[in-house]
Amino acid sequence: xxxxxxxxxxxxxxxxxxxxxxxxxxxxxxxxxxxxxxxxxxxxxxxxxxxxxxxxxxxxxxxxxxxxxxxxxxxxxxxxxxxxxxxxxxxxxxxxxxxxxxxxxxxxxxxxxxxxxxxxxxxxxxxxxxxxxxxxxxxxxxxxxxxxxxxxxxxxxxxxxxxxxxxxxxxxxxxxxxxxxxxxxxxxxxxxxxxxxxxxxxxxxxxxxxxxxxxxxxxxxxxxxxxxxxxxxxxxxxxxxxxxxxxxxxxxxxxxxxxxxxxxxxxxxxxxxxxxxxxxxxxxxxxxxxxxxxxxxxxxxxxxxxxxxxxxxxxxxxxxxxxxxxxxxxxxxxxxxx
Numbered sequence: 001x002x003x004x005x006x007x008x009x010x011x012x013x014x015x016x017x018x019x020x021x022x023x024x025x026x027x028x029x030x031x032x033x034x035x036x037x038x039x040x041x042x043x044x045x046x047x048x049x050x051x052x053x054x055x056x057x058x059x060x061x062x063x064x065x066x067x068x069x070x071x072x073x074x075x076x077x078x079x080x081x082x083x084x085x086x087x088x089x090x091x092x093x094x095x096x097x098x099x100x101x102x103x104x105x106x107x108x109x110x111x112x113x114x115x116x117x118x119x120x121x122x123x124x125x126x127x128x129x130x131x132x133x134x135x136x137x138x139x140x141x142x143x144x145x146x147x148x149x150x151x152x153x154x155x156x157x158x159x160x161x162x163x164x165x166x167x168x169x170x171x172x173x174x175x176x177x178x179x180x181x182x183x184x185x186x187x188x189x190x191x192x193x194x195x196x197x198x199x200x201x202x203x204x205x206x207x208x209x210x211x212x213x214x215x216x217x218x219x220x221x222x223x224x225x226x227x228x229x230x231x232x233x234x235x236x237x238x239x240x241x242x243x244x245x246x247x248x249x250x251x252x253x254x255x256x257x258x259x260x261x262x263x264x265x266x267x268x269x270x271x272x273x274x275x276x277x278x279x280x281x282x283x284x285x286x287x288x289x290x291x292x293x294x295x296x297x298x299x300x301x302x303x304x305x306x307x308x309x310x311x312x313x314x315x316x317x318x319x320x321x322x323x324x325x326x327x328x329x330x331x332x333x334x335x336x337x338x
Contacts, residue, residue: 002088005055006066012050013042020053021153022178033265036070036081044070048087049153049196056185061091066199072267075284077211081274084199089177090130091192097122101191112155112179119191123176124156127193135162135171137232138206153178154194169205172197209237211309213279219310243307245282246318250326251301253292255334264333266300272333273304276325280318282307299338 014037017023018030028034029046036044045051048065055063065087073079094101103116111120132144143163151157154175161168174195182192200212209215214222214237221240229235257263266286273284281304288301304325306318329335 001062002090003060003063004066005051005063008051008065008067010045010068010070011038011042012045014040016053017043017045017047017050020181020184021049022180023152027152031265032262033267034072036072046071047196048085049194052087052089052153052194053181053185055089056091056182056187060089061190062089064088072271074266075270075273075281077213077283078201078204080200080212080216081271083201083212085196086199087194087196089192089194090126091182091187091190092123092126093190094119097126097191101189107155110156112176114179115176115191120156120176123191123193127174127176127195128158128160131160131172131174131195135160138171138202139164149173151175153181164205171202207235207237210239211282213282213309216279217309240309243309243312246306246313246315247303248306248318248322249287249301249303250322250329250337251288251299252329252335252337253295254298254300255336256297264335266302268333269300269302269329272328273302273325276328277304277306277321280306280308280313280321 014030017035018027023029035046038044045067047069048067051065055065067084068082069085070082072081092101097119099118099122100116101119102114103119105111105113105115105117107113111117128146135142135144139162145161145168146158147161149157149159151173154177157173157175159173160171162171163169172195174193177192177194179191182188182190200215203209203215204212217223219240225235225237254264270284273281283303283305285303286300287303288299290299291297292299304322306313306321326337330337
């Protein structure tokens with residue numbers, strides 16, 4: 001039923017990534033500290049939803065988009081600047097729903113303006129039936145619950161959670177597509193639903209993978225475990241090695257932000273650390289920050305944990321990486337090491 005699109009370019013326009021999805025102008029995701037911009041008008045997609053409007057305009061009524069997405073973020077065992085998402089969309093006509101898809105009525109918590117109450121209920125039922133089936137295929141017949149939430153591009157919106165090993169786990173976000181998105185794509189006579197999920201996040205839970213860097217390993221001990229794995233087949237990941245950590249702290253004064261300019265964000269520093277240290281960096285945490293009233297400057301201290309996944313990383317090697325991070329932070333971010 002769904003066409004699959006997994007070779008779409010990750011380079012998109014800011015209009016595709018934000019405006020086509022009704023993301024507000026002041027939304028935090030537009031910040032240069034959260035996304036990777038190539039220039040004023042183009043960027044690396046922050047979600048696979050960036051292709052939604054184009055596929056709708058091309059006439060697709062049920063599709064999945066799978067691909068790599070890019071976000072500037074913190075550094076720990078579950079965050080990486082590139083990961084993978086799957087976006088799903090399905091449109092439903094009045095004949096499929098058995099009721100008219102357009103009507104009267106103002107926007108409320110339960111429905112959009114012009115969406116008949118019964119039509120909204122049937123779209124919601126179709127959405128939840130499909131996605132609960134997806135959750136069951138991954139986790140088995142576990143307890144499930146729907147939690148209301150907010151997304152700019154769907155209304156009403158929900159997150160699906162499953163009870164997994166005694167904890168509620170968020171599986172995906174979804175909702176009834178905003179009719180303005182469909183109207184702009186030339187689809188006036190249907191209602192639609194959409195969902196999105198992170199693939200690494202689910203795989204880490206299903207296969208008990210402790211560190212997201214495993215997905216970029218070329219170690220044969222890692223790859224061999226998944227080489228012959230069939231879809232849906234159970235597997236518990238076996239770590240290939242345990243090497244010691246090296247931990248260094250870095251403290252500095254932040255430069256004063258000019259009027260109208262964004263203040264230096266921790267994500268700017270995380271991105272710099274990743275650029276220098278790559279996969280040798282396991283974790284970066286902001287462990288202290290304060291405002292100095294006399295100097296009139298902000299101070300930050302970061303704790304950087306280094307570990308090589310394939311061999312022992314010596315403290316001397318870690319210190320060398322740390323020194324390069326320090327020098328680059330001074331020259332490119334304008335900080336003053338203290």
